Each structure stands twice: as structure tokens, then as C-alpha cells.
Amino acid sequence: MQAHDRQMPIMEHLIELRNRLTWAVLALFITFAVCYYFVEDIYGFLVRPLADIMGPDRRMIYTALTEVFFTYVKVSFFAALFVSAPVFLGQFWAFVAPGLYKNERSAFMPFLFATPVLFLMGGALVYYLIMPLAWKFFLSFEQAGGASNLAIQLEAKVGEYLSLVMKLIFAFGLCFQLPVLLTLMARAGIVTADSLAKRRKYAVVIAFVFAAVLTPPDLISQVGLGIPIIILYEISIIMARFSERKRAKREAEEGDDEDEDDSDNAETSSETAVATSDDAVDEQGAAAASYDDGLTSLTRSSEDDGSPRLSGPSRNDDGEDDFNNAR
Numbered sequence: 608m609q610a611h612d613r614q615m616p617i618m619e620h621l622i623e624l625r626n627r628l629t630w631a632v633l634a635l636f637i638t639f640a641v642c643y644y645f646v647e648d649i650y651g652f653l654v655r656p657l658a659d660i661m662g663p664d665r666r667m668i669y670t671a672l673t674e675v676f677f678t679y680v681k682v683s684f685f686a687a688l689f690v691s692a693p694v695f696l697g698q699f700w701a702f703v704a705p706g707l708y709k710n711e712r713s714a715f716m717p718f719l720f721a722t723p724v725l726f727l728m729g730g731a732l733v734y735y736l737i738m739p740l741a742w743k744f745f746l747s748f749e750q751a752g753g754a755s756n757l758a759i760q761l762e763a764k765v766g767e768y769l770s771l772v773m774k775l776i777f778a779f780g781l782c783f784q785l786p787v788l789l790t791l792m793a794r795a796g797i798v799t800a801d802s803l804a805k806r807r808k809y810a811v812v813i814a815f816v817f818a819a820v821l822t823p824p825d826l827i828s829q830v831g832l833g834i835p836i837i838i839l840y841e842i843s844i845i846m847a848r849f850s851e852r853k854r855a856k857r858e859a860e861e862g863d864d865e866d867e868d869d870s871d872n873a874e875t876s877s878e879t880a881v882a883t884s885d886d887a888v889d890e891q892g893a894a895a896a897s898y899d900d901g902l903t904s905l906t907r908s909s910e911d912d913g914s915p916r917l918s919g920p921s922r923n924d925d926g927e928d929d930f931n932n933a934r
Contacts, residue, residue: 729783793847
């Protein structure tokens with residue numbers, strides 16, 4: 608990562624970020640144009656749970672001239688965000704991945720794919736299960752007219768219905784990201800599986816409070832969101848335990864590698880010390896041999912010349928001192 612930073616200064620990083628954002632925004636505009644072309648079909652798909660309950664003879668109304676137009680714009684933008692989300696995530700990953708190590712990339716890659724899948728699962732849950740039950744509950748308050756009272760009949764507004772549907776889908780989609788968030792926090796060491804398990808009772812209360820804030824004021828949608836949050840919380844505890852075991856195993860393997868490196872370094876140091884001592888002994892032997900050769904040559908030179916020269920150390924024992932110094 609440091610080498611990569613040296614190769615790409617801060618300006619090149621900013622240029623890379625600009626290019627990634629440009630491609631992401633361009634994908635959003637293209638998908639928005641396509642979705643606006645099919646906006647009536649998309650809105651009909653969102654209205655179908657209500658239309659199946661109300662029947663073909665019922666209608667929806669709008670009370671402002673621009674309400675339907677802006678509703679269609681919101682529907683197109685909502686669908687474009689959903690369709691172009693993989694492009695956003697891909698560009699984000701392409702910008703971040705070069706600065707990560709190999710083990711970090713392999714750790715974050717599953718979460719990159721799990722995020723849109725979990726959001727889709729949350730949206731499918733609210734569309735196929737929660738919305739039909741909630742709409743039946745709300746339509747149960749309709750009353751037929753009689754001699755003593757007036758009829759109470761729903762005439763849903765186009766903009767209000769879309770706002771309610773978008774709120775429910777986003778609420779369930781975001782709540783389904785809970786395993787991703789808690790597992791990443793466990794990998795970073797911010798939370799542990801034991802701490803999450805100990806705070807389970809507080810999580811149950813917070814889940815239903817969160818569901819009451821995000822959903823309409825009816826029991827069906829609140830329970831329908833609160834129970835999946837609790838289930839996802841339990842799944843997050845299991846994923847956190849698995850992540851902790853995997854991290855502990857990786858740290859143990861790294862510790863074993865470090866111990867092997869230390870033992871190899873110790874063996875290398877001992878071999879170096881032995882070689883050094885052998886070299887010192889060899890040097891001392893060579894010095895002694897050179898001294899003996901010097902004495903031999905001195906003796907031979909005295910015998911050849913016939914002069915009365917001594918063949919050993921001097922009378923002042925200088926040769927003995929030299930020998931001691933050599934050793």
C-alpha cells in the first residue's frame with residue numbers, strides 16, 4: 608500500500624475518485640432515463656398489492672396538477688438507484704481495492720456482494736408479505752353507507768402511496784444490512800460475539816422501537832420489521848463468532864511463522880559465531896606457524912654464514928614476547 612501511495616500522489620487519487628464518480632453518476636442518469644420510459648409499468652408494479660385487495664373498480668386520485676409528474680420522477684429515480692447500485696459498488700471497490708492488502712480484499716469482497724442481496728431480500732419481504740397484510744388491515748376500516756351513516760371509502764393519493772411504499776422498502780432494506788455492519792465491526796475488533804450476546808435483551812427493545820419509527824403506526828408492519836431485525840441480530844452473532852475464530856486461527860499461524868523465523872535466525876547466529884571462533888583459532892595457528900618459520904630461517908642463516916649467531920630467542924627474551932603477542 609505504501610508503494611502504491613508513492614506511485615500515485617494525492618492529485619492522481621483525486622483524479623481517480625473523480626473518474627469513478629463520473630461513471631457512477633453517468634450510470635445513474637442512463638438508468639433514470641430508461642426507468643422513466645417504463646415508469647407506468649414500474650408504478651403499476653408498486654400499486655399491485657393494493658390493487659389486488661381493492662379490486663379493478665377502485666381508483667387512485669391526485670389533488671395537485673404536478674403531483675403525478677413528480678411522483679413519476681420519484682419512481683424513476685427510486686428504480687434507477689436500485690438498478691445502478693451494483694455500478695456504484697463496483698466503482699467504489701475499484702477505487703478502494705488497490706490500497707488494500709490481499710487478505711483485506713478477500714475479507715471485504717463477500718460483504719460487497721452481500722449488501723445488494725440483503726437489500727433485495729428486505730424489499731421482497733416487505734412487498735410480498737408485509738404490504739398485503741398491512742393494506743388488508745387498513746382497508747378493514749372501510750364502511751358501507753346506510754340510513755344512519757355515510758360510507759367510508761379509501762381513495763388513495765398517488766404521491767402519498769408512493770411515499771409510504773418507498774419508506775417501507777428502504778426501512779426493510781437498510782435493516783437487512785445489520786449482519787454486514789456487525790460482522791465488519793467484529794472483524795475490526797470494535798464488538799465481540801460475547802458482548803452482542805450479553806446485550807441481546809437491549810437489542811430486542813431497540814429493534815421494536817426502530818420498527819415503530821420507520822413503519823406506519825400499525826401492529827402488522829411493526830412486528831413484521833421487528834422480528835426480522837431480531838433474527839438478523841442472531842445471525843450477526845453467529846457471523847461474529849465465525850469471524851473471531853478465523854482471525855484467531857490466522858493470528859496463531861502468523862505466530863508460528865514468527866517463531867520459526869526466530870529459530871532460524873538463532874541457528875544462523877550460532878553458526879556465524881562458531882565460524883568466527885574457528886577463524887580466530889586459524890589466525891592464531893597461522894601466527895604461531897609464521898613465528899616458527901621465522902626461528903627456523905634464523906637458525907639456518909646462522910649455520911650457513913658460520914657466524915656466531917644465536918638460533919633461538921634473544922638474550923632479552925624479545926622472541927618470547929613476540930610469540931606471546933602473536934598468540
